[in-house]
Amino acid sequence: MEQVQAIRAGGTGASVPIEHCQVCGHSALENVLSLGYMPPVNQMVTIGEVPRQQPWFPTNLLYCSTCELVQLGLAVDPVIIFPPDYPYTSGTTRILRENFADLYAECAAMLKLSGDDLVVDIGSNDGTLLSNFQSGGHRVLGIEPTDVGRIADKRGIPTMQRYFSPKIAREVRRQYGAARLVTAANCFAHMEDVHAVTDGIVELLAPDGVFVSESHYLIGLLDRLQYDTIYHEHLRYYSLTSLSHLLEVHDLEVFHARAIPTHGGSVRVYAARRGSQKVRPSVAQMKAAEPKGAAMRERLATFRKDVLLSKLRLLSIIRDLKEKGARICGISAPSRASTLINYIGLDEGVIDYVCEIPGSLKIGKYMPGTLIPVVDEGRLFAENPECAIIFSWHIADELTSILRKKSFMGILITPLPNPHML
Numbered sequence: 001m002e003q004v005q006a007i008r009a010g011g012t013g014a015s016v017p018i019e020h021c022q023v024c025g026h027s028a029l030e031n032v033l034s035l036g037y038m039p040p041v042n043q044m045v046t047i048g049e050v051p052r053q054q055p056w057f058p059t060n061l062l063y064c065s066t067c068e069l070v071q072l073g074l075a076v077d078p079v080i081i082f083p084p085d086y087p088y089t090s091g092t093t094r095i096l097r098e099n100f101a102d103l104y105a106e107c108a109a110m111l112k113l114s115g116d117d118l119v120v121d122i123g124s125n126d127g128t129l130l131s132n133f134q135s136g137g138h139r140v141l142g143i144e145p146t147d148v149g150r151i152a153d154k155r156g157i158p159t160m161q162r163y164f165s166p167k168i169a170r171e172v173r174r175q176y177g178a179a180r181l182v183t184a185a186n187c188f189a190h191m192e193d194v195h196a197v198t199d200g201i202v203e204l205l206a207p208d209g210v211f212v213s214e215s216h217y218l219i220g221l222l223d224r225l226q227y228d229t230i231y232h233e234h235l236r237y238y239s240l241t242s243l244s245h246l247l248e249v250h251d252l253e254v255f256h257a258r259a260i261p262t263h264g265g266s267v268r269v270y271a272a273r274r275g276s277q278k279v280r281p282s283v284a285q286m287k288a289a290e291p292k293g294a295a296m297r298e299r300l301a302t303f304r305k306d307v308l309l310s311k312l313r314l315l316s317i318i319r320d321l322k323e324k325g326a327r328i329c330g331i332s333a334p335s336r337a338s339t340l341i342n343y344i345g346l347d348e349g350v351i352d353y354v355c356e357i358p359g360s361l362k363i364g365k366y367m368p369g370t371l372i373p374v375v376d377e378g379r380l381f382a383e384n385p386e387c388a389i390i391f392s393w394h395i396a397d398e399l400t401s402i403l404r405k406k407s408f409m410g411i412l413i414t415p416l417p418n419p420h421m422l
Protein backbone atom coordinates (compact mmCIF):
# COMPACT_ATOMS: atom_id res chain seq x y z
CA MET A 1 0.00 0.00 0.00
CA GLU A 2 1.17 3.54 -0.71
CA GLN A 3 2.26 5.46 2.35
CA VAL A 4 -0.31 8.18 2.82
CA GLN A 5 -0.26 10.22 5.97
CA ALA A 6 -3.63 9.79 7.65
CA ILE A 7 -5.72 12.83 8.44
CA ARG A 8 -6.44 12.66 12.15
CA ALA A 9 -8.65 15.21 13.79
CA GLY A 10 -9.99 12.55 16.19
CA GLY A 11 -8.77 13.21 19.72
CA THR A 12 -7.81 16.83 19.02
CA GLY A 13 -11.18 18.16 20.15
CA ALA A 14 -10.79 20.59 17.26
CA SER A 15 -9.99 20.40 13.54
CA VAL A 16 -7.10 19.74 11.17
CA PRO A 17 -6.72 21.34 7.72
CA ILE A 18 -6.41 18.84 4.87
CA GLU A 19 -3.17 19.66 3.08
CA HIS A 20 -2.63 16.31 1.35
CA CYS A 21 -5.16 14.26 -0.57
CA GLN A 22 -6.84 11.86 1.87
CA VAL A 23 -6.55 9.01 -0.63
CA CYS A 24 -3.31 9.44 -2.61
CA GLY A 25 -1.34 11.95 -0.52
CA HIS A 26 -0.88 14.41 -3.41
CA SER A 27 -0.26 17.88 -1.95
CA ALA A 28 -1.20 20.30 -4.74
CA LEU A 29 -4.94 20.31 -4.04
CA GLU A 30 -7.03 22.82 -5.98
CA ASN A 31 -9.72 24.95 -4.36
CA VAL A 32 -13.15 24.30 -5.91
CA LEU A 33 -15.56 26.24 -3.74
CA SER A 34 -15.70 28.03 -0.41
CA LEU A 35 -18.94 28.25 1.56
CA GLY A 36 -17.41 30.31 4.36
CA TYR A 37 -17.52 29.25 8.01
CA MET A 38 -20.16 26.77 9.19
CA PRO A 39 -21.34 25.37 12.53
CA PRO A 40 -21.41 21.56 12.93
CA VAL A 41 -24.76 20.53 11.43
CA ASN A 42 -25.83 18.19 14.21
CA GLN A 43 -24.92 20.18 17.29
CA MET A 44 -28.26 21.75 17.98
CA VAL A 45 -28.82 23.98 20.99
CA THR A 46 -32.03 23.48 23.01
CA ILE A 47 -34.55 26.31 22.63
CA GLY A 48 -34.33 28.77 25.49
CA GLU A 49 -30.82 27.77 26.56
CA VAL A 50 -28.49 30.68 27.30
CA PRO A 51 -26.44 31.32 24.12
CA ARG A 52 -22.92 29.97 24.51
CA GLN A 53 -19.80 29.90 22.45
CA GLN A 54 -20.22 27.65 19.40
CA PRO A 55 -17.54 26.32 17.05
CA TRP A 56 -17.53 27.42 13.39
CA PHE A 57 -15.32 25.76 10.84
CA PRO A 58 -14.07 26.84 7.40
CA THR A 59 -15.96 24.89 4.75
CA ASN A 60 -14.26 24.55 1.41
CA LEU A 61 -14.00 21.89 -1.25
CA LEU A 62 -10.72 20.72 -2.81
CA TYR A 63 -9.94 18.71 -5.94
CA CYS A 64 -7.06 16.27 -6.37
CA SER A 65 -6.17 15.96 -10.05
CA THR A 66 -4.01 12.88 -9.34
CA CYS A 67 -6.76 10.54 -8.09
CA GLU A 68 -9.85 12.66 -8.99
CA LEU A 69 -11.02 12.87 -5.38
CA VAL A 70 -13.09 15.90 -4.41
CA GLN A 71 -12.76 16.43 -0.68
CA LEU A 72 -13.39 18.79 2.19
CA GLY A 73 -10.56 21.14 3.17
CA LEU A 74 -10.89 20.49 6.91
CA ALA A 75 -11.30 17.42 9.10
CA VAL A 76 -13.18 18.02 12.35
CA ASP A 77 -12.87 15.74 15.40
CA PRO A 78 -15.65 13.12 15.09
CA VAL A 79 -16.75 13.73 18.70
CA ILE A 80 -17.81 17.21 17.55
CA ILE A 81 -19.66 16.13 14.41
CA PHE A 82 -21.07 12.84 15.67
CA PRO A 83 -21.95 13.66 19.29
CA PRO A 84 -23.50 10.78 21.30
CA ASP A 85 -26.87 12.54 21.05
CA TYR A 86 -26.59 12.65 17.24
CA PRO A 87 -30.20 13.26 16.15
CA TYR A 88 -30.30 11.48 12.78
CA THR A 89 -32.29 8.26 12.28
CA SER A 90 -32.58 6.65 8.86
CA GLY A 91 -35.78 4.70 9.69
CA THR A 92 -37.88 7.88 9.60
CA THR A 93 -37.31 8.51 5.87
CA ARG A 94 -39.43 6.48 3.47
CA ILE A 95 -36.96 6.68 0.57
CA LEU A 96 -34.19 5.28 2.82
CA ARG A 97 -36.35 2.43 4.09
CA GLU A 98 -37.26 1.50 0.51
CA ASN A 99 -33.65 1.78 -0.59
CA PHE A 100 -32.44 -0.59 2.14
CA ALA A 101 -35.15 -3.10 1.23
CA ASP A 102 -33.91 -2.85 -2.37
CA LEU A 103 -30.28 -3.25 -1.25
CA TYR A 104 -31.25 -6.41 0.61
CA ALA A 105 -33.12 -7.88 -2.37
CA GLU A 106 -30.24 -7.07 -4.73
CA CYS A 107 -27.54 -8.50 -2.41
CA ALA A 108 -29.52 -11.63 -1.52
CA ALA A 109 -30.04 -12.45 -5.20
CA MET A 110 -26.58 -11.47 -6.43
CA LEU A 111 -24.55 -13.09 -3.63
CA LYS A 112 -26.90 -16.02 -2.95
CA LEU A 113 -26.69 -15.36 0.79
CA SER A 114 -27.39 -18.29 3.07
CA GLY A 115 -28.74 -18.37 6.61
CA ASP A 116 -25.30 -18.75 8.20
CA ASP A 117 -23.82 -15.77 6.42
CA LEU A 118 -22.81 -12.85 8.61
CA VAL A 119 -23.75 -9.35 7.47
CA VAL A 120 -21.97 -6.44 9.20
CA ASP A 121 -23.21 -2.89 8.72
CA ILE A 122 -20.77 -0.10 9.51
CA GLY A 123 -22.48 3.09 10.68
CA SER A 124 -25.61 1.02 11.26
CA ASN A 125 -27.61 3.91 12.74
CA ASP A 126 -31.02 2.71 13.98
CA GLY A 127 -30.65 -0.72 12.32
CA THR A 128 -33.02 -0.01 9.41
CA LEU A 129 -30.66 -1.53 6.82
CA LEU A 130 -29.87 -4.64 8.89
CA SER A 131 -33.51 -5.28 9.80
CA ASN A 132 -34.02 -6.39 6.18
CA PHE A 133 -31.20 -8.94 6.40
CA GLN A 134 -32.39 -10.11 9.81
CA SER A 135 -35.91 -10.70 8.48
CA GLY A 136 -34.28 -12.64 5.64
CA GLY A 137 -32.83 -15.04 8.24
CA HIS A 138 -29.18 -13.95 8.14
CA ARG A 139 -26.86 -13.26 11.06
CA VAL A 140 -26.41 -9.50 11.48
CA LEU A 141 -24.21 -7.13 13.47
CA GLY A 142 -24.29 -3.34 13.52
CA ILE A 143 -21.41 -1.03 14.41
CA GLU A 144 -22.52 2.46 15.36
CA PRO A 145 -20.68 5.07 17.44
CA THR A 146 -23.67 7.18 18.53
CA ASP A 147 -26.55 6.53 20.94
CA VAL A 148 -28.84 5.93 17.94
CA GLY A 149 -27.35 2.39 18.01
CA ARG A 150 -29.40 1.71 21.16
CA ILE A 151 -32.59 2.05 19.11
CA ALA A 152 -31.31 -0.81 16.95
CA ASP A 153 -30.38 -2.88 20.02
CA LYS A 154 -33.90 -2.41 21.39
CA ARG A 155 -35.27 -3.66 18.06
CA GLY A 156 -33.26 -6.83 18.54
CA ILE A 157 -30.43 -5.96 16.15
CA PRO A 158 -27.11 -6.59 17.94
CA THR A 159 -25.08 -3.38 17.78
CA MET A 160 -21.61 -2.47 19.04
CA GLN A 161 -21.45 1.20 20.03
CA ARG A 162 -17.98 1.91 18.65
CA TYR A 163 -16.16 3.73 15.83
CA PHE A 164 -15.14 1.16 13.21
CA SER A 165 -11.37 0.44 12.97
CA PRO A 166 -9.06 -2.51 12.17
CA LYS A 167 -9.07 -3.30 15.92
CA ILE A 168 -12.87 -3.57 15.93
CA ALA A 169 -12.73 -5.63 12.72
CA ARG A 170 -10.46 -8.18 14.45
CA GLU A 171 -12.70 -8.20 17.52
CA VAL A 172 -15.77 -8.89 15.37
CA ARG A 173 -13.97 -11.60 13.44
CA ARG A 174 -12.92 -13.35 16.66
CA GLN A 175 -16.40 -13.22 18.13
CA TYR A 176 -18.60 -13.80 15.08
CA GLY A 177 -16.33 -15.10 12.31
CA ALA A 178 -15.65 -13.50 8.91
CA ALA A 179 -18.36 -11.50 7.15
CA ARG A 180 -19.86 -12.56 3.85
CA LEU A 181 -21.13 -9.04 3.39
CA VAL A 182 -19.97 -5.73 4.85
CA THR A 183 -22.14 -2.70 4.16
CA ALA A 184 -21.46 1.00 4.71
CA ALA A 185 -24.40 3.18 3.75
CA ASN A 186 -23.89 6.91 3.81
CA CYS A 187 -20.81 6.74 6.04
CA PHE A 188 -17.86 5.56 3.89
CA ALA A 189 -17.27 9.17 2.85
CA HIS A 190 -17.48 10.32 6.46
CA MET A 191 -14.78 8.39 8.29
CA GLU A 192 -11.34 9.87 8.70
CA ASP A 193 -8.29 7.68 8.16
CA VAL A 194 -10.13 5.93 5.36
CA HIS A 195 -7.13 3.69 4.63
CA ALA A 196 -7.29 2.16 8.13
CA VAL A 197 -11.06 1.76 7.77
CA THR A 198 -10.66 -0.01 4.43
CA ASP A 199 -7.93 -2.25 5.89
CA GLY A 200 -10.41 -3.16 8.63
CA ILE A 201 -13.08 -4.02 6.05
CA VAL A 202 -10.64 -6.25 4.15
CA GLU A 203 -9.71 -8.04 7.42
CA LEU A 204 -13.36 -8.59 8.23
CA LEU A 205 -14.35 -9.99 4.82
CA ALA A 206 -14.45 -13.73 4.15
CA PRO A 207 -12.41 -14.82 1.06
CA ASP A 208 -15.60 -14.63 -1.04
CA GLY A 209 -16.89 -11.63 0.92
CA VAL A 210 -18.33 -8.50 -0.66
CA PHE A 211 -18.19 -4.90 0.46
CA VAL A 212 -21.12 -2.71 -0.57
CA SER A 213 -20.95 1.02 0.00
CA GLU A 214 -23.52 3.70 -0.69
CA SER A 215 -22.29 7.26 -0.87
CA HIS A 216 -23.57 10.55 -2.11
CA TYR A 217 -22.48 10.72 -5.75
CA LEU A 218 -20.22 13.59 -6.81
CA ILE A 219 -21.57 13.79 -10.34
CA GLY A 220 -25.17 14.02 -9.07
CA LEU A 221 -24.05 16.63 -6.56
CA LEU A 222 -22.60 18.75 -9.38
CA ASP A 223 -25.50 18.19 -11.80
CA ARG A 224 -28.19 19.09 -9.25
CA LEU A 225 -26.15 21.82 -7.57
CA GLN A 226 -26.34 20.08 -4.21
CA TYR A 227 -23.81 22.29 -2.45
CA ASP A 228 -26.05 21.91 0.61
CA THR A 229 -24.65 18.38 1.11
CA ILE A 230 -21.24 19.90 1.75
CA TYR A 231 -20.65 19.85 5.50
CA HIS A 232 -18.08 18.49 7.91
CA GLU A 233 -19.54 14.99 8.21
CA HIS A 234 -18.76 14.52 4.53
CA LEU A 235 -15.00 14.41 4.17
CA ARG A 236 -15.02 12.94 0.65
CA TYR A 237 -17.30 13.31 -2.40
CA TYR A 238 -16.78 10.20 -4.51
CA SER A 239 -17.05 9.64 -8.18
CA LEU A 240 -16.80 5.98 -9.17
CA THR A 241 -13.33 6.79 -10.54
CA SER A 242 -12.00 8.15 -7.23
CA LEU A 243 -13.72 5.50 -5.10
CA SER A 244 -12.35 2.68 -7.28
CA HIS A 245 -8.89 4.17 -6.92
CA LEU A 246 -9.18 4.14 -3.12
CA LEU A 247 -10.41 0.53 -3.02
CA GLU A 248 -7.73 -0.66 -5.47
CA VAL A 249 -5.04 0.55 -3.06
CA HIS A 250 -6.38 -2.19 -0.74
CA ASP A 251 -6.66 -4.84 -3.45
CA LEU A 252 -10.40 -4.51 -3.65
CA GLU A 253 -11.94 -4.46 -7.10
CA VAL A 254 -15.23 -2.76 -7.95
CA PHE A 255 -17.38 -5.27 -9.84
CA HIS A 256 -20.73 -3.51 -10.02
CA ALA A 257 -22.05 0.03 -9.49
CA ARG A 258 -25.30 1.80 -10.02
CA ALA A 259 -26.98 5.10 -9.26
CA ILE A 260 -29.63 5.06 -6.51
CA PRO A 261 -32.04 7.85 -5.52
CA THR A 262 -31.16 8.36 -1.82
CA HIS A 263 -29.99 11.74 -0.51
CA GLY A 264 -30.77 13.36 -3.86
CA GLY A 265 -28.49 11.03 -5.85
CA SER A 266 -26.13 8.37 -4.51
CA VAL A 267 -24.04 5.55 -5.89
CA ARG A 268 -24.12 1.91 -4.72
CA VAL A 269 -20.77 0.24 -5.28
CA TYR A 270 -19.96 -3.48 -4.98
CA ALA A 271 -16.35 -4.48 -4.37
CA ALA A 272 -14.55 -7.73 -3.59
CA ARG A 273 -11.02 -9.13 -3.48
CA ARG A 274 -9.39 -8.66 -6.87
CA GLY A 275 -10.36 -11.41 -9.29
CA SER A 276 -12.97 -13.02 -7.02
CA GLN A 277 -16.02 -11.65 -8.87
CA LYS A 278 -16.82 -11.12 -12.51
CA VAL A 279 -16.67 -7.38 -13.29
CA ARG A 280 -19.93 -6.16 -14.82
CA PRO A 281 -20.16 -3.66 -17.69
CA SER A 282 -21.83 -1.13 -15.33
CA VAL A 283 -18.40 -0.24 -13.91
CA ALA A 284 -16.77 0.84 -17.19
CA GLN A 285 -19.98 2.55 -18.32
CA MET A 286 -20.28 4.70 -15.22
CA LYS A 287 -16.60 5.62 -15.16
CA ALA A 288 -16.62 6.58 -18.84
CA ALA A 289 -19.42 9.07 -18.21
CA GLU A 290 -17.50 10.89 -15.45
CA PRO A 291 -15.41 13.98 -16.33
CA LYS A 292 -11.73 13.73 -15.45
CA GLY A 293 -8.69 16.01 -15.47
CA ALA A 294 -9.24 19.21 -17.47
CA ALA A 295 -12.90 18.33 -18.07
CA MET A 296 -13.47 17.91 -14.32
CA ARG A 297 -11.69 21.18 -13.58
CA GLU A 298 -14.01 22.95 -16.01
CA ARG A 299 -17.07 21.18 -14.57
CA LEU A 300 -16.09 22.31 -11.06
CA ALA A 301 -15.58 25.92 -12.18
CA THR A 302 -19.11 25.96 -13.64
CA PHE A 303 -20.42 24.49 -10.39
CA ARG A 304 -18.79 27.28 -8.36
CA LYS A 305 -20.37 29.97 -10.54
CA ASP A 306 -23.81 28.30 -10.43
CA VAL A 307 -23.75 27.94 -6.64
CA LEU A 308 -23.27 31.68 -6.23
CA LEU A 309 -26.02 32.53 -8.74
CA SER A 310 -28.39 30.11 -7.03
CA LYS A 311 -27.79 31.83 -3.69
CA LEU A 312 -28.51 35.27 -5.16
CA ARG A 313 -31.68 34.05 -6.88
CA LEU A 314 -33.05 32.52 -3.69
CA LEU A 315 -32.32 35.75 -1.78
CA SER A 316 -34.12 37.73 -4.46
CA ILE A 317 -37.27 35.55 -4.14
CA ILE A 318 -37.16 35.87 -0.35
CA ARG A 319 -36.72 39.65 -0.51
CA ASP A 320 -39.80 40.02 -2.74
CA LEU A 321 -41.88 37.92 -0.35
CA LYS A 322 -40.67 39.79 2.72
CA GLU A 323 -41.42 43.17 1.11
CA LYS A 324 -45.01 41.97 0.78
CA GLY A 325 -45.01 41.07 4.48
CA ALA A 326 -45.09 37.30 4.01
CA ARG A 327 -44.40 34.96 6.90
CA ILE A 328 -41.88 32.34 5.81
CA CYS A 329 -41.17 29.02 7.47
CA GLY A 330 -39.05 26.01 6.56
CA ILE A 331 -40.12 22.45 5.84
CA SER A 332 -37.91 19.82 7.52
CA ALA A 333 -34.50 20.15 9.11
CA PRO A 334 -32.13 17.67 7.48
CA SER A 335 -28.39 18.26 7.99
CA ARG A 336 -28.21 19.82 4.54
CA ALA A 337 -30.61 22.60 5.66
CA SER A 338 -27.91 23.85 8.00
CA THR A 339 -25.47 24.41 5.14
CA LEU A 340 -28.11 26.13 3.04
CA ILE A 341 -29.36 28.38 5.85
CA ASN A 342 -25.88 29.41 6.94
CA TYR A 343 -24.49 29.89 3.43
CA ILE A 344 -27.47 31.94 2.29
CA GLY A 345 -27.49 33.84 5.59
CA LEU A 346 -31.05 33.09 6.72
CA ASP A 347 -31.90 33.80 10.37
CA GLU A 348 -34.90 33.96 12.69
CA GLY A 349 -35.84 37.34 11.22
CA VAL A 350 -36.41 35.71 7.83
CA ILE A 351 -37.54 32.18 8.77
CA ASP A 352 -40.05 32.05 11.65
CA TYR A 353 -39.51 28.34 12.32
CA VAL A 354 -38.65 25.04 10.67
CA CYS A 355 -41.13 22.13 10.91
CA GLU A 356 -40.36 18.50 11.51
CA ILE A 357 -42.73 15.56 11.71
CA PRO A 358 -43.82 14.48 15.22
CA GLY A 359 -41.19 12.30 16.92
CA SER A 360 -38.21 14.03 15.29
CA LEU A 361 -35.28 14.38 17.70
CA LYS A 362 -34.68 17.90 16.33
CA ILE A 363 -37.92 19.41 17.65
CA GLY A 364 -37.22 21.79 20.52
CA LYS A 365 -33.78 22.76 19.20
CA TYR A 366 -32.47 25.68 17.17
CA MET A 367 -31.21 25.24 13.63
CA PRO A 368 -27.39 25.17 13.87
CA GLY A 369 -25.76 28.59 13.90
CA THR A 370 -29.11 30.41 14.24
CA LEU A 371 -32.01 31.10 16.60
CA ILE A 372 -34.54 29.56 14.16
CA PRO A 373 -36.58 27.11 16.25
CA VAL A 374 -37.45 23.62 15.02
CA VAL A 375 -41.10 22.87 15.88
CA ASP A 376 -43.72 20.17 15.38
CA GLU A 377 -45.35 20.54 11.97
CA GLY A 378 -48.75 20.99 13.69
CA ARG A 379 -47.85 24.68 14.02
CA LEU A 380 -47.60 25.03 10.24
CA PHE A 381 -51.13 23.72 9.70
CA ALA A 382 -52.52 25.80 12.57
CA GLU A 383 -50.95 29.08 11.38
CA ASN A 384 -50.83 28.53 7.60
CA PRO A 385 -48.07 31.09 6.86
CA GLU A 386 -47.90 32.63 3.37
CA CYS A 387 -44.78 30.74 2.34
CA ALA A 388 -42.66 27.69 3.13
CA ILE A 389 -39.20 26.78 1.86
CA ILE A 390 -38.69 23.05 1.41
CA PHE A 391 -35.24 22.32 2.83
CA SER A 392 -35.60 18.61 1.96
CA TRP A 393 -35.99 19.76 -1.63
CA HIS A 394 -34.59 16.47 -2.96
CA ILE A 395 -37.92 14.89 -1.92
CA ALA A 396 -40.04 17.97 -2.76
CA ASP A 397 -42.61 16.02 -4.80
CA GLU A 398 -43.37 13.67 -1.95
CA LEU A 399 -43.50 16.51 0.61
CA THR A 400 -45.65 18.79 -1.55
CA SER A 401 -48.42 16.24 -1.92
CA ILE A 402 -48.34 15.49 1.84
CA LEU A 403 -48.45 19.21 2.73
CA ARG A 404 -51.32 19.92 0.35
CA LYS A 405 -53.26 16.92 1.67
CA LYS A 406 -52.81 18.27 5.18
CA SER A 407 -54.24 21.57 3.90
CA PHE A 408 -51.19 23.84 3.78
CA MET A 409 -52.28 26.66 1.46
CA GLY A 410 -49.16 28.85 1.23
CA ILE A 411 -46.55 29.25 -1.51
CA LEU A 412 -43.98 26.46 -1.60
CA ILE A 413 -40.41 27.23 -2.64
CA THR A 414 -37.75 24.77 -3.62
CA PRO A 415 -34.34 26.35 -2.95
CA LEU A 416 -32.29 24.10 -5.28
CA PRO A 417 -31.09 23.39 -7.91
CA ASN A 418 -32.89 26.38 -9.37
CA PRO A 419 -34.76 28.37 -6.67
CA HIS A 420 -38.41 28.69 -7.68
CA MET A 421 -42.00 28.65 -6.46
CA LEU A 422 -43.74 25.33 -7.01
Ligand SMILES: [Zn+2]
Pocket: 021, 022, 023, 024, 025, 026, 064, 065, 066, 067, 068, 069
Ligand atom coordinates in the same frame (compact mmCIF):
# COMPACT_ATOMS: atom_id res chain seq x y z
ZN1 LIG B 1 -5.60 12.22 -4.59
